[in-house]
Amino acid sequence: MLLVVLDLTGIAVFATSGALAGVRARLDTFGVVVLGITTALGGGIIRDVLLGIHPPSTLRDWRYLLVPVVTSLVVFWLHPQFARLRRGVLLADAVGLGLFTVTGTTTALAHDVPSYTACLIGMTTGIGGGALRDVLIREIPMVLRKEIYALAALAGGAVVVLGARLGFPAAPTAVVGAALIVTIRLIALWRRWNAPVARGMST
Amino acid sequence: MLLVVLDLTGIAVFATSGALAGVRARLDTFGVVVLGITTALGGGIIRDVLLGIHPPSTLRDWRYLLVPVVTSLVVFWLHPQFARLRRGVLLADAVGLGLFTVTGTTTALAHDVPSYTACLIGMTTGIGGGALRDVLIREIPMVLRKEIYALAALAGGAVVVLGARLGFPAAPTAVVGAALIVTIRLIALWRRWNAPVARGMST
Amino acid sequence: MLLVVLDLTGIAVFATSGALAGVRARLDTFGVVVLGITTALGGGIIRDVLLGIHPPSTLRDWRYLLVPVVTSLVVFWLHPQFARLRRGVLLADAVGLGLFTVTGTTTALAHDVPSYTACLIGMTTGIGGGALRDVLIREIPMVLRKEIYALAALAGGAVVVLGARLGFPAAPTAVVGAALIVTIRLIALWRRWNAPVARGMST
Numbered sequence: 001m002l003l004v005v006l007d008l009t010g011i012a013v014f015a016t017s018g019a020l021a022g023v024r025a026r027l028d029t030f031g032v033v034v035l036g037i038t039t040a041l042g043g044g045i046i047r048d049v050l051l052g053i054h055p056p057s058t059l060r061d062w063r064y065l066l067v068p069v070v071t072s073l074v075v076f077w078l079h080p081q082f083a084r085l086r087r088g089v090l091l092a093d094a095v096g097l098g099l100f101t102v103t104g105t106t107t108a109l110a111h112d113v114p115s116y117t118a119c120l121i122g123m124t125t126g127i128g129g130g131a132l133r134d135v136l137i138r139e140i141p142m143v144l145r146k147e148i149y150a151l152a153a154l155a156g157g158a159v160v161v162l163g164a165r166l167g168f169p170a171a172p173t174a175v176v177g178a179a180l181i182v183t184i185r186l187i188a189l190w191r192r193w194n195a196p197v198a199r200g201m202s203t
Numbered sequence: 204m205l206l207v208v209l210d211l212t213g214i215a216v217f218a219t220s221g222a223l224a225g226v227r228a229r230l231d232t233f234g235v236v237v238l239g240i241t242t243a244l245g246g247g248i249i250r251d252v253l254l255g256i257h258p259p260s261t262l263r264d265w266r267y268l269l270v271p272v273v274t275s276l277v278v279f280w281l282h283p284q285f286a287r288l289r290r291g292v293l294l295a296d297a298v299g300l301g302l303f304t305v306t307g308t309t310t311a312l313a314h315d316v317p318s319y320t321a322c323l324i325g326m327t328t329g330i331g332g333g334a335l336r337d338v339l340i341r342e343i344p345m346v347l348r349k350e351i352y353a354l355a356a357l358a359g360g361a362v363v364v365l366g367a368r369l370g371f372p373a374a375p376t377a378v379v380g381a382a383l384i385v386t387i388r389l390i391a392l393w394r395r396w397n398a399p400v401a402r403g404m405s406t
Numbered sequence: 407m408l409l410v411v412l413d414l415t416g417i418a419v420f421a422t423s424g425a426l427a428g429v430r431a432r433l434d435t436f437g438v439v440v441l442g443i444t445t446a447l448g449g450g451i452i453r454d455v456l457l458g459i460h461p462p463s464t465l466r467d468w469r470y471l472l473v474p475v476v477t478s479l480v481v482f483w484l485h486p487q488f489a490r491l492r493r494g495v496l497l498a499d500a501v502g503l504g505l506f507t508v509t510g511t512t513t514a515l516a517h518d519v520p521s522y523t524a525c526l527i528g529m530t531t532g533i534g535g536g537a538l539r540d541v542l543i544r545e546i547p548m549v550l551r552k553e554i555y556a557l558a559a560l561a562g563g564a565v566v567v568l569g570a571r572l573g574f575p576a577a578p579t580a581v582v583g584a585a586l587i588v589t590i591r592l593i594a595l596w597r598r599w600n601a602p603v604a605r606g607m608s609t
Binding site: 228257258338340 | 549551
Binding site: 049050051052108113114116117120121131135138140141143144145146147148149150151 | 428431434436441451455458461462465466541542543
């Protein structure tokens, strides 16, 4: 139950980041919605393919499509002025990374994979949708450009795995893991935005 | 049987769209053939991975390789003057989208997935090859730029699913579904080509 | 055993090509490492997904992560002057193509797929990581730009399959297949570098 809520929340925020990126790339309504859906569902589909879940659970439950469609349309209609789009993409991406890494790791553990594999699959789940989004609009994926992106996901996944192995209840562990990832990413973003001198090729 | 014919026809037209796109991107013979193959087989491989068909059926039947190789070579040798290449890519892509969405949906139904899932997997099959083609030559995929692309595929897939659920014979339903998708796409292309004023960022 | 050695060697050289490409694309340390890992593990993960090996073996053995991380860090610290980077990417890519095609083909044969399928899966394994690398840094993949790239992989895979079907011992066959691929690629590169006049769009 908690997993579904976290999953749907992650889908909504990743859809937001995808739709904002689509608006930035000047796509039309349909393009924005398709990019929102792809960003939102990409990570979960990659996760299910890696775990051998056929067909991917994301393609079996209509809520998993409804949420990103509605989110993307709302973003398209209400999107903020252009200058703030990039920041919005980054913030939504940070939250989505946290939520998806945690649900990816938890799903992997539920399929009895080793701890190490669960961490990697969780990380891939968190990174996948955003990487697809960036490749589709011809940007170099964030995970290659942001200092502490993959590592943040790995840290959060490790928290979830450790909690599960120590027998902690799943819900608070998941929340702590996701919060850790979001916090690391937000600090990294905040530090950059407040850096006295912009580095030449950053972002 | 009909499925194989539709599949091979779809492979030929998608290979045509990939090879024409490769000529436009100024690839050499080998590059054009590889792009033709990737465009032609990409959607089917994605479909089989999502459905858990291992190894993908496309990789087990030599006709599925022979058709795109021959098609791409013919396109390379006979390709029209440069100005018409883009239109050729779009036309071939429209027909391929129709055929692949229908075979993808039918294959998914044959693997006993729910109606909803079959529509989505059919749409992904139709969209996948063209998206790969565009990403590989660094263009923003058509599905993000064309107003009625994903929706056309979804409509055609819905026709196939509805026909199957109502017990209609598969062959005419498949033809109607494919024709619907191709018609929607061609009308969209025709309207754009005949639009009095080109929108700034279209295409 | 030989398979693991060839696999880890292939991972190290593909990580080298990915890390060098990352340095060329001016990524920071983390980006270089992530690109090195993706290039090194991409082909094997695609192979396992196509063969239905869940979760991919690459994600179950920590050595498969340690090798590309260390390799990428070493490349980042010691990378040669910029002018030589492109040549380094190409050389490492040639060796990686040879090793991965052979291990991919061998793994496919071990999963009882037909000869034809084994060749194609081997080729995909060899090509996959490099294609991912190039797409992620927004270059047109080598397989589309180099004359004898996919064909070299196919030839090497055919040697491995033929050797296996004729009952030859696996180790020497693998070495011969890999050597064939690397030789073909190196001759192609050497011929281009020594060509009297550069063709306009060759890279």
